[in-house]
Amino acid sequence: MAASLLLTRSPNYSSCPVISKKSRASGNGNGNGNGKGSIRPSSWSRAGPCLSGKRQMALTPRPPLVSCNIDANNKPCEQGKENESEKNGGGRRDLIQAASMVGLSFLAVSPSPNGSAWGAPVVPPDLNTCGPATVTTPPGVPSAPATSVSCCLLPPTKPIIDYELPSKPKIHRRRPAHKVDDDYISKYNKAYELMKALPSSDPRSFMRQADIHCAFCNGAxxxxxxxxxxxxxxxxxxLPWHRWYLYFHEQILAKLIGDPKFSLVYWNWDNQANVGGNIMPTMFTQEGSALYDAKRNQNHLPPILNTLALTDLASNALTNKQIIQDNLNIMYQSIVTASTPDLFMGKKYSAGDPEPNIGGTLENAPHTAIHAWTGSDKETYLEDMGNFYSAARDPIFFAHHSNVDRLWAVWNTIGGRRRDHTDPDFLNAEFLFYDENGCMVRVKAKDALDNSKLGVTYIKVNGDQLWLNYEPQPLSTTTTSKQVVPRSMDDIPELGPASQDTSPTKIDKKFVSLVKRPTAVPQELLDKGLEEEDLEEVLVLEYVEVPRNVATHIAVFINLPQADATTPLSCAEYVGSFINIPHLVGEGMDMSSRSVCARFGISDNLQRLGITDLSTISVTVVAKLGGSEEIPISLKGIKIEYE
Structure with a gap:
């Protein structure tokens, strides 16, 4: 993929519909989607590298729980019951509503030690406050105009309801796309034909379904x-947001096709067993099919193997054997060595936080790589799959994310500390979707943690064992535990952790730094009852600055200072990747770049390299795509910490 691969045009939506004054007055209508108020300090920042910024939360009362009258199919949309957590939180809600009744528009309280004021999960937005998402001209494409995209959700015509999972859900058995037969492909195609035939006024229509991803992923x-x-x-x-997204998308297709057990397929791109999983599924490549999208990279059609890393393929052609080995280690490093929830799922994001910047390893590497690999290199911003605003306009998106969802379930089975977050701010985060009847519903993250309760199962494949049990081998024989610092590292500088005064260091193709390992385990971790052997050493790249509107990829190696863009990713020195794809931004956001924190578990790598007794190691950050004047990448600090 050429380094100039880059985010396209606005859909023909002239404006976002608004809810009438009448519906607002009825309790439907402040359009806030969740209706819950939150109590927040007026202005405060969370200290620490890679997460800072202002939190601001206004006092907004939740609308009363009412019932939805008639859905798009003239069927009643029944109001869900308040769950136990909402009952327990009634005092907070009553206080908020009481405050609003006496004319208080804002109430500030001190944050609790965990960074929340009485606990503050992310809640849905006011649906009447949608704005356009904008993209600037990408580097190297001066003729490409800046553009804005409107992907606002259709405001509900009936009150939002709290969704209740059925006590006995219909079982949806998701199958690998390369294993389904012609009859199922025909049925699958018909379901999408029916969805695409729905009018744009129907929130279940294909473009309106795609707008959901655009709206909540691009700052609308x-x-x-x-x-x-x-x-x-x-x-x-x-992970939980996309699981719910798949769930309702599948429910809508099932209703349209008249089969309550209709199931999505999953694109088994992690499967390197040479049985067809790691190519673009042929069921999505037939022109004229409802599953086809012309905006895909035509150089990546079957039988080309998908790569889970971005690279300039024109100058660094890889053999199929090397692609498979690289893919296996990328999967191993992204899932198996990601031994904690923070590493695998991403870190905390609560109400009022600034733009999140610490995603998990599954999201940062293989997930994003497939998006970029599928999007068209002929489109300015890698549409469709290669850009968040347009990704869900390609039906293959839902097969791709079904595999992401499946891999989350696989991670849960590995053991150790690989368990979902338990923080109340995570469990009680709320999202909005349209159900199969066209009713807007409110759901919580915690209700998506058990796929069996959603009625979702995945047909097992043998390919998982190849990467679950992968054994990456060292490339270098010089970095042994007998050496404090290899001779080749004598002149390598030490960047150190970031501080407020740290200036960015440019990554010009590659950057090498010495990094000290921690000398002791923080007592706060031991106080949590964790054994020292259960702790993970985590390599942290702080404040990595990447352009928003260009595909970029950095690969990270330890104790291999000679690593460059040609170094295979199948080696034990490789600890993981961070991949960015173009995405739009909302009004008021920095349109040129974003700052992220990339984190990698390295305990397994240290053991495989035999360097667990070294006090200092080298870290090499390689720009496999980017790191040039046109595609600048920089960082402010590097450190290793226990988790």
Missing amino acids: YNQLGSTNKLQVHFSWLF
């Missing part, structure tokens, strides 16, 4: 009561 909405944008990527919200 502010967080409720805040000027900070709502974003469901780059944090612990990524």
Whole structure:
């Protein structure tokens, strides 16, 4: 993929519909999607590298729980019951509503030690405050105009309801796309034909379904009561939000096709067993099919193997054997060595937080790589799959994310500390979707943690064992535990952790730094009951600055200072990747770049390299795509910490 691969045009939506004054008065209508108020300090920042900024939360009462009358199919939309957590939180809600009744527009309280005021999960936005998402001219493409995209959700015509999962859900058995037969492909195609035939006024229509991803991934909405944008990527919200997105998309297709057990397929791109999983599924490549999208990279059609890393393929052609080995280690490093929830799922993102910047390893590497690999290199911004605003316009998106969802379930089975977050701010995060009846519903992250309760199962494949049990081998024989610092590292500088006064260091193709390992385990971790052997050493790249509107990829190696863009990713020195794809931004956001924190578990790598007794190691950051005048990448600090 050429380094100039870059985010296209606005859909033909002239404006976002608004809810009438009448519906607002009825309790439907402040359009806030969740209706919950939040109590927040008026202005405060969370200290620490890679997460800082202002939190601002206004006082907004939740609308009363009412019932939805008639859905798009003239069927009643029944109001869900308040769950136990909402009952327990009634005092907070009553206080908020009471405050609003006496004319208070804002109430500030001191944050609790965990960074929340009485606990403050992310809640849905005010649906009447949608704005356009904008993209600037990408580097190297001066003829490409800046453009804005409107992907606002259709405001509900009936009150939002709290969704209740059925006690006995219909079982949806998701199958690998390369294993389904012609009859199922025909049925699958018909379901999407029916969805695409729905009018744009129907929230279940294909483009309106695609708008959901665009709206919550590109800064269309502010967080409720805040000027900070709502974003469901780059944090612990990524996996549960997309699981719910798939769930309702599947429910809609099932209703349209008249089969309550209709199931999505999954693109088994992690499967390197040479049985067809790691190519673009042929069921999506037939022109004229409802599953086809012309905006795909035509150089990546079957039988070309998908790569889970971005590279300039024109100058660094890889053999199929090397692609497979690289893919296996990328999977191993992204899932198996990501031994904690923070590493795998991403870090905390609560109400009022600024744009999240600490995504998990599954999101940062293989997930994003497939997006970029599928998007068209002929489109300015890698549409469709290669850009968040347009990704869900390609039906293959839902097969791709079904595999992401499946891999989350696989991670849960590995053991150790690989368990979902338990923080109340995670569990009680709320999202909005349209159900199969066209009713807007409110759901919580915690209700998506068990796929069996959603009625979702995945047909097992043998390919998982190849990367679950992968054994990466060292490339270098010089970095042994007998050496404090290899001779080749004598002249390598030490960047150190970032501080407020640290200036960015440019990554010009590659950057090498010495990094000290921690000398002791923080007592706060031991106080949590963790054994020292259960702790993970985590390599942290702080404040990595990448352009928003260009595909970029950095690969990270330890104790291999000679690593460059040609170094295979199958080696034990490789600890992981961070990949960025173009995405639009909302009004008021930095349109040129974003600052992220990339984190990698390295305990397994240290053991495989035999360097667990070294006090200092080298870290090499390689720009496999980017790191040039046109595509600048920089960082402020590097450190290793226990988790």
